[in-house]
Amino acid sequence: MNMLGKVLEHYQLVASVIFVIGVVGFLARRNVLVQLMSIELMLNAVNLALVAFNRAHGEDMNGQVFAFFIIAVAAAEVAVGLAIILNFFRLRSTVDADAADSLKH
Amino acid sequence: MNPIFPAGDFTLLAIIIALPLVGAFVNGVFGKRLGKEAVTLMALSSVGASFLASVYTFFALRAAQTAEQAARFHWHGWEWMRLSSRTDAMGAGSNVPIELAFSVDALSGTMILVITGVGLLIHLYSTQYMRQDEGYHRFFAYLNLFVFSMLVLVLGDSLPVLFVGWEGVGVCSYLLIGFWFHEDANAAAGKKAFIANRIGDFGLLVAMGLLVYYCGALDWKGIEAASSSLAQPVKYWPIGTHVPLAAALPESAANWLNAPRYASAATLVSLALFLGAAGKSAQLPLYVWLPDAMAGPTPVSALIHAATMVTAGIYLCARLAGVFVLSPAAMFTVALIGAATALFAATIALVQNDIKKVLAYSTVSQLGYMFLGVGVGAFSAGFFHVLTHAFFKACLFLGAGSVIYAMHARIHDTERSQDMRHMGGMRAFMPITFATFVAAWGAIVGFPLLSGFFSKDEILFKAYTSSVVAPGDGKLHTARGVIDAFVWPSWGPTVLYGMGVVAAALTAFYMTRLVIGIFFGSFKGWTVVPHWKEPEGDPHAHEHAHHAVEEALEGPAPKESPWQMTLPLVVLGLLSVFAGALNAHALFHSHVLDTWLEPVFAHAQSGIKLVENEEALAIPLLIPSVVVFLLGAGVAYWMYLMAGGEPARKLASAAPRLYQLLYDKWRVDELYEETIIGAVDSLADFAAAFDRIVVDGVLARLTALLVRASGGLLRLLQTGRVHVYALSMVVGLGGLGWFFVAPHATASLERNDGAGAYVLTAAPGLGYQYRWYAEGEQPQDFGQQHTYELTIDKAGDTRKVKLEVKNAFGRVDAKEYVVNRAKPDLSGLPLTIDVGQGADGQLRGDVRPQPGAPQ
Known part of the structure; x- marks a missing residue:
């Protein structure tokens, strides 16, 4: 049943590390482009975890199909995100996330 | 006998009624685009055709009526609605269908002749009088609508249909009084008329409710058939079993308050009906609207507020004569209020200077006469006065309008152009108006052999000779024993007669004063300059500038009005002179109208008691009438013409306060202003203050404050920094993750106390495995069984069950459940x-x- 055996835990460890790198990157950096990349890191960490679980426990392909969905959604998200960043740059001439504070007012 | 229009389906009635409605519709909707000629044609032809149809109806009725059998033609539209009345004595609840049906008999047949005939004349008159007015089409639309409503009122076969017309004429009256609504006073007068009439309408509605309750019918025939049930006594006081808080009073006062009081149902119905009639026909104490109603155009005053609408109250009383005669108390009230109004309004008319105001108070006074006649049971005499009054008062109003029209050549101010102090000597300038006005004057003051002489004398004669007694044995058989019904006091007839005679003297005085003021003496409006020409520029602007400084005016000699205005005057003048022949009993034993109306009032004759040998009193009772006419007219002639008004001025300065009181109309308006209107205003002020302080202040401000405060708090969270939002998301995600990682041993319990069977169901979760064990059992391995069933045999016993849950991470949570079988609830x-x-x-x-x- 367990083809990966103990190796699953390694995958999970790697996935968790990548996820935490994404979270910290998203929270700590001010550059919007870097934040977008951090989001991509988090998404791919989840993908990795899903595929690994599916491989370890799954009798079907649900987890891997789910990963494909996430990849597709992430592509769309990047397209929208880059468009927002582009417009934001045109408006403020900067890519600093702290400059996006007009919601406060 | 009548192949086109059979008596049971007399379609002509629908045509009579519908034509003015069509006129009103066309003039009201398209009038502005049609132009004045077309509006004139539409208005005149619709009323004219309606008049011709009425004449045909009248003669058809005459042919059908015999001495024994009253003729009545019906036209039935459709069933309007259906009410159910109370269960009657036979135990059967009856339906009261309200049909949209119309009928015509001798009474209403005569009325529609007056409405359409006088209406047609006044329409013709108005084409000239209103020629310069911007609202020409609007005026005729209203006037046609009025004729329609009045016809519905008179021809309606039941009280609800009458009520539709009743409200319709009220609306038209409101619209026409406030026709020149640009001036606040006119709009206020319209409103006053409308509101005063509402009070009366309340009475009419109450009467309808009572009739449904006691008679189970609202159509004339049904009411007449069931009128015997109106003789039953009704306890009207105290409402309920006792007066609240009466026990707090001394015992004698409490007993007096709590003593049950009875009246016959007929009395209640009649008094409620009379409240309606008093509102519409301007009787005490609701008359105040009629003098103000003169704010409308003069033809309106003639048609609505003299000839037709204000007589609707008398028509109502005459129509339901069979109900009124059952109640001597109500009849006495009607007669007394009528006589009091006749006297009261006449005193006010003595000193007014506005010629339309004089005529308005005169109308109130004459309406009082009609109610006096109806109240003493002389229905046909009262109706006779309605008829003659319609002719002579319409003639007087139209004559006054003609004079005002002439005055408008130079004086455009409404108040000044109607003031008789600016007139005088018009006899020379306006011969036709003068002649017809004098004819109508003769009729109203009771100049022997003219119409008003006979009709007024007939009422006074009946007031003296006739009274009303209760039906049956004159007793009310109440639940608490037999009590006597109201009996007319012995002084009643004498007092009523005396009031009428005094009012007649006053009438003769003020009408003579009016005629002298307008037509005799020298003209005081402006200096007459032959071949005078209108100065250049806008005449109105010019005039108003002059009025301000009261500069002496110059102008041409006043002109006689054109034929459209004089023709109606001549016709009405002739009718005022000769209409008396219809019923000139006292001198010529002419009974045309009495005979004609006799079958209508036949059922209402039962309670009317005449003094012995009344015919012999006819001539002696005529003498005071002639004497007071001579006296009143003679004094006025001496005062205002021979002595040039000097005695009147002396009299006024001798008793200045009385004069001022009369001039201010007994200050009744001021009384109402202080009491009723003041009370309503205070209530409104209170409501406004409540709105300002409680609603605006507390409710609105407090709510706003709460919302603002919570908004201010929440605003602190919205920093606008993306990182803070992201951090909160991460924290939330972490919390959610923790919740999923930790196991939760929760279960729900399904009870069945009756059988003692219980089922525990554990909540699901990620990779959950369960194990259950009761108190004292050994735990088993974890499994997939998420429900646990247990049975408790005895009520009141308790069992403990432990649930352990292990999740996918191997963590375990445990919880103990105590299940208690409740004892059955035996209370009750x-x-x-x-x-x-x-x-x-x-x-x-x-x-x-x-x-x-x-x-």
Whole structure:
């Protein structure tokens, strides 16, 4: 049943590390482009975890199909995100996330 | 006999009624685009055709009516609605269908002749009088609508249909009084008329409710057939069983307050009907609207506020004569209020200077006469006065309008152009107006052999000779014994007659004063300059500038009005002179109208008692009428013409306060202003203050404050920094993750206390495995069983069950559940208590449910 055996835990460890790198990157950096990349890191960490679980426990392909969905959604998200960043740059001439504070007012 | 229009389906009635409605519709909707000529044509032809149809109807009625059998033609539209009345004595609840049906008999047949005939003349008159007005089409639309409503009122076969017309004429009256609504006073007068009429309408509605209750019918025939049930006594006081808080008073006062009081149902119905009639026909104390109603155009005053609408109250009383005669008390009230109004309004008319105001108070006074006639049971005499009054008062108003029209050549101010102090000597300038005005004057003051002489004398004669007695044995058989019905006091007829005669003297005086003021003496409006020409520029602007400085005016000689205005005057003048021949009993034994109306009022004659040998009194009672006419007219002639008004001025300065009181109309308006209107205003002020302080202040401000404060708090969270939002998301995600990682041993319990069976169901979760064990059992391995069933045999017992849950991460949570079988609720069940003496000598009771009760 367990083809990966103990190796699953390694995958999970790697996935968790990548996820935490994404979270910290998203929270700590001010550059919007870097934040977008951090989001991509988090998404791919989840993908990795899903595929690994599916491989370890799954009798079907649900987890891997789910990963494909996430990849597709992430592509769309990047397209929208880059468009927002582009417009934001045109408006403020900067890519600093702290400059996006007009919601406060 | 009548092949086109059979008596049972007399379609002509629908045509009579619908034509003015069509006129009103066309003039109201398209009038502006049609132009004045087309509006004139439409208005005149619709009323004219309606008049011709009415004439045909009248003669058809004459042909159909015999001495024994009243003729009545019906036209039935459709069933309007259906009410159910109370269960009657026979035990059957009856339906009261309200049909949209119209009928015509001798009474209404005569009325529609007056409405359409006088209406047509006044329409013709208005084409000239209103020629310069911007609202020409609007005026004729309203006027046609009025004729329609009045016809509905008169021809309606039941009270609800009459009520539709009643409200319709009220609306038209409102619209026409406020026709020149740009001036606040006119709009206010319209409103006043409308509101005063509402009070009367309330009475009419109450009467309808009572009639449904007691008679189970609202159509004339049904009411007449069931009128015997109106003789039953009704307890009207106290409402309920006793007066609240009466017990707090001394015993005698409380007993007096709580004593039940009875009246016959007919009295209640009649008084409610009379309230309606008094509102519409401007009787005390609701007359105040009619003098103000003169703010409308003069033809309106002639048609609505003299000839037709204000007589609707008398028509109503005459129509329901069969109900009124059942109640001597109500009849006496009607007669007394009528006589009092006749006298009261006449005193006010003595000193007014506005010629339309004089005529308005004169109308109120004459309406009082009509109610006096109706009140003493002389229905046909009252109606005779309605008829003659329609002619002579319309003639007087139109004559006054003609004079005002002439005055408008130079004086455009409404108040000044109607003031008789600016007139005088018009006899020379306006011969036709003068002649017809004098004819109508003769009629109203009772100049012998003219119409008003006969109709007024007839009323006074009946007031003296006739009274009303209660039907049957004159007793009310109440639940608390037999009591006497109201009996007319012996002084009643004498007092009523005396009031009428005094009012007649006053009438002769003020009408003579009016005629002298307008037509005799020298013209005081402006200096007459032959061949005078209108100065250049806008005449109105010019005039108003002049009025301000009261500069002496110059102008041409006043002109006689054109034929459209004089023709109606001549016709009405002739009718004022000769209409008396219809019913000139006293001198010529002419009974045309009496005979004609006799079948209509036949059922209402039962309670009317005449003094002995009344015919012999006819001539003696005529003498005071002639004497007071001579006296009133003579004094006025001497005062205002021979002595040039000097005695009047002396009299006024001798009793300045009385004069001022009369001039201010007894200050009744001011009284109402202070009491009723003041009370309503205070209530409105209170409501406004409540709105300002409680609603605006507390409710609105407090709510706003709450929202603002919570908004201010929440605003602190919205920093606008993306990182803070992201951090909160991460924290939330972490919390969610923790919740999923930790196991949760929660279960829900499904109870069945009756059978003692219980099912525990554990909540699902990620990779959850369960194990259950009761108190004292050994735990088993974790499994997939998420429900646990247990049975408790005895009520009141308790069992403990432990649930352990292990999740996918191998973490375990445990929780203990205590299940208690409740005892059955026996409260409210029959119980038996066995009481016995125990071995220790103490009494003890054993409680046991009765056999068959659930455990």
